[in-house]
Amino acid sequence: MKKHLLAIAITALAATSTMAQTGDTLAKIKSSGSITLGVRESSGLAYTLGNGKYVGFHTEMAENIVQDLQKELGLSKLNVKYQPVTSQNRIPLVVNGTVDLECGSTTNDLNRQKEVDFANTTYVEQVRIAVKADSDINDVKDLDGKTVATTTGTTSVQLLRQNKRAAGIKFKDINGKDHADSFLLLETGRADAFVMDASILAGNISKSKNPKDFKIVGEPLSTEPIACMLRKNDPAFMKAVNDSIARQVQDGTLEKLWDKWFLQPIPPTNTSVGLPLSDATREAWNNPNNKPKEAYNE
Amino acid sequence: MAWDWQMFCEDTLDRTVREGCFGTDGDITYLDWMLSAWGWTVSVSLLALVLALAAGVVIGTIRTLPDSKWAVRFGNAWVEVFRNIPLLVQIFLWYHVVPAIFPAMKSVSGFVLVVLALGFFTSARIAEQVRSGIQALPRGQRYAGMAVGFTTWQTYRHVLLPNAFRIIIPPLTSETMNIFKNSSVAFAVSVTELTMFAMQAQEETGRGIEIYLAVTGLYIVSAFAINRIMTFIEKRVRVPGLTAPSAAGGH
Structure with a gap:
C-alpha cells in the first residue's frame, strides 16, 4: 500500500512539473469528446457495485451534470470515463488533469482550495x-x-x-x-x-x-460542506457545473436523487440508509455557495 | 509544484508554525509525530524480529530432526499455516477473530498482537531458511558428529547449526529488512506507526508528497541500518574457506 501511494505521488509530481495545465476544461471536453469523472468506491455518497459500475447520490448528480455539459457544448456524443479515486490520490489526479470533475465526498476546506476549486456545495455533512x-x-x-x-x-x-x-x-x-x-x-x-x-x-x-x-x-x-472538485482557475467550467447544479435544485432532480439514495432501499443489499434531508443541506441548495468548512465552524 | 517542508514544523492542533520545529508543553508538531511514529515502526519491527528469529530457528531445526516424525510434522504445519495466509489477513485474525474465541485476548493491545502476527509470519520464512541451511550441509557432517559420539543436541549445537547459520546470513538479511517494510501493516490495527502517520498527516495538511518522501526516507534509513548490521555480523563470523558450500567445494 505504502509503495502504491508513493508511486502515485511520484507520478503526480512528474505530471505536474512537465505538463502545464490547459486551464480550459470545456475546450478539452469538446475537442476530445470525452470527460473523466472521479468517482469513489466506498463512500456514503458515491460507491461501486463492482464490474465498473459506479452509483450513489453524488455519482448520479455528476452524470446529470455531464448531460447538461453535453447540451451546452452541442456535442452529439460525449464519452464518460470513470476513474476511481481515493482520499489520498483525488487531489493530485484532478490537478494533473487525469480527472476533470470529482464528485465524491470531498470536504471543501481552505487547505484544499490552495490546490483545487470547488463547485457549489451540494451536501452538508x-x-x-x-x-x-x-x-x-x-x-x-x-x-x-x-x-x-x-x-x-x-x-x-x-x-x-x-x-x-x-x-x-x-x-x-x-x-x-x-x-x-x-x-x-x-x-x-x-x-x-x-x-x-x-x-x-x-x-x-x-x-x-x-x-x-x-x-x-x-x-x-x-x-x-461536501462539493464537487475541479481544476483551479477555470471559471467557464465552474460556471457550467454550477449552472447544472442550480438547474437540478430548481426542478427537484436533486431532491428526487436524495430520496432515491438515502430514503429508498439501495443496492447492493437493498436496505435503506434512512437519512432524511438535513436543514443544513437544504440551506446550501437554496443559497448556492462554495464556502469552505472554516466558514461553517466559526 | 511548490515544496512546503515547513508543514513539519506546524502544530498538529492549530497548525501554527512552531519555533525550532518541536512542540512544547505537551503540544506536538508533525515532526514530533513523525519521529514518534518512526519509534513505533522500529519497536514493532525489532520485537517481531526477535520473536521471528527465536521461533524460526526452533521450528526450522526441528524440521530436520532425524527419527522425530511428529516434531517434523508440527514444524511443517507451522510453516505452511503462517506462510500461506496473507500477512494482513493474519493481523485481522489476531485482532478480531482470536479475541472472539478467547475473550481473555480482548485486553491485549494492538501493538502486542501485531508483534505476534508479524513475528510468527516471519518465523515461518526464517524456519524455511534454517531448514534449507541445515539440509545444504553435506551429510558427512552429521555422520561425523555421530562418529565422535555426540548426542543429537550436541551434533546440532557444535556441528550443524554453526555452519548452517553462516550459510543463511544473506537471505536472513533480506528477511530482517522485510520485517521493517512489512511492519507497515500495523496501521490496520491502530498502531500509530509511519504508514498511519503518512495517511493521516497527508489528509490533515494536504502535503502528501512531502510526507511520503520523508516517510520513505525513514523506511530506507531503517532497512539500510539493519542491512549494515547484518553485513557486519556476516563479516565478523566468517570462517575462511567455509563461507559458502559452493566455495568449500563438494565433499
Whole structure:
C-alpha cells in the first residue's frame, strides 16, 4: 500500500512539473469528446457495485451534470470515463488533469482550495457519534475515559484531537483502516463510540446485522460542506457545473436523487440508509455557495 | 509544484508554525509525530524480529530432526499455516477473530498482537531458511558428529547449526529488512506507526508528497541500518574457506 501511494505521488509530481495545465476544461471536453469523472468506491455518497459500475447520490448528480455539459457544448456524443479515486490520490489526479470533475465526498476546506476549486456545495455533512443502543454516552463530554474509534486518513481524527483538548477530557482513540473496520471495532466492543460523518454512520448501521443495536447521538462535532472538485482557475467550467447544479435544485432532480439514495432501499443489499434531508443541506441548495468548512465552524 | 517542508514544523492542533520545529508543553508538531511514529515502526519491527528469529530457528531445526516424525510434522504445519495466509489477513485474525474465541485476548493491545502476527509470519520464512541451511550441509557432517559420539543436541549445537547459520546470513538479511517494510501493516490495527502517520498527516495538511518522501526516507534509513548490521555480523563470523558450500567445494 505504502509503495502504491508513493508511486502515485511520484507520478503526480512528474505530471505536474512537465505538463502545464490547459486551464480550459470545456475546450478539452469538446475537442476530445470525452470527460473523466472521479468517482469513489466506498463512500456514503458515491460507491461501486463492482464490474465498473459506479452509483450513489453524488455519482448520479455528476452524470446529470455531464448531460447538461453535453447540451451546452452541442456535442452529439460525449464519452464518460470513470476513474476511481481515493482520499489520498483525488487531489493530485484532478490537478494533473487525469480527472476533470470529482464528485465524491470531498470536504471543501481552505487547505484544499490552495490546490483545487470547488463547485457549489451540494451536501452538508455533520460529524456525529455512533454508539450501541444501550450505551450511556449522549454527548462529547461523556466520552471521558472511553475508547473512541475513527478511521485513519479522515478529518475526524484531527477533530477528535481538538475536541479532547477543548473539552479537557481524556479518551483512548483507536483508528480503523477503513469505515467498515472502525464500525467492527464498535460492534465487537473494542470501542465504545465511533465518531464519523453522519451519512457514513447511518450507512454502516443500516448494513449491520441488527440496526436497532446502534444509535447516533449528540450535537454535531463539526459541519463540513461536501462539493464537487475541479481544476483551479477555470471559471467557464465552474460556471457550467454550477449552472447544472442550480438547474437540478430548481426542478427537484436533486431532491428526487436524495430520496432515491438515502430514503429508498439501495443496492447492493437493498436496505435503506434512512437519512432524511438535513436543514443544513437544504440551506446550501437554496443559497448556492462554495464556502469552505472554516466558514461553517466559526 | 511548490515544496512546503515547513508543514513539519506546524502544530498538529492549530497548525501554527512552531519555533525550532518541536512542540512544547505537551503540544506536538508533525515532526514530533513523525519521529514518534518512526519509534513505533522500529519497536514493532525489532520485537517481531526477535520473536521471528527465536521461533524460526526452533521450528526450522526441528524440521530436520532425524527419527522425530511428529516434531517434523508440527514444524511443517507451522510453516505452511503462517506462510500461506496473507500477512494482513493474519493481523485481522489476531485482532478480531482470536479475541472472539478467547475473550481473555480482548485486553491485549494492538501493538502486542501485531508483534505476534508479524513475528510468527516471519518465523515461518526464517524456519524455511534454517531448514534449507541445515539440509545444504553435506551429510558427512552429521555422520561425523555421530562418529565422535555426540548426542543429537550436541551434533546440532557444535556441528550443524554453526555452519548452517553462516550459510543463511544473506537471505536472513533480506528477511530482517522485510520485517521493517512489512511492519507497515500495523496501521490496520491502530498502531500509530509511519504508514498511519503518512495517511493521516497527508489528509490533515494536504502535503502528501512531502510526507511520503520523508516517510520513505525513514523506511530506507531503517532497512539500510539493519542491512549494515547484518553485513557486519556476516563479516565478523566468517570462517575462511567455509563461507559458502559452493566455495568449500563438494565433499
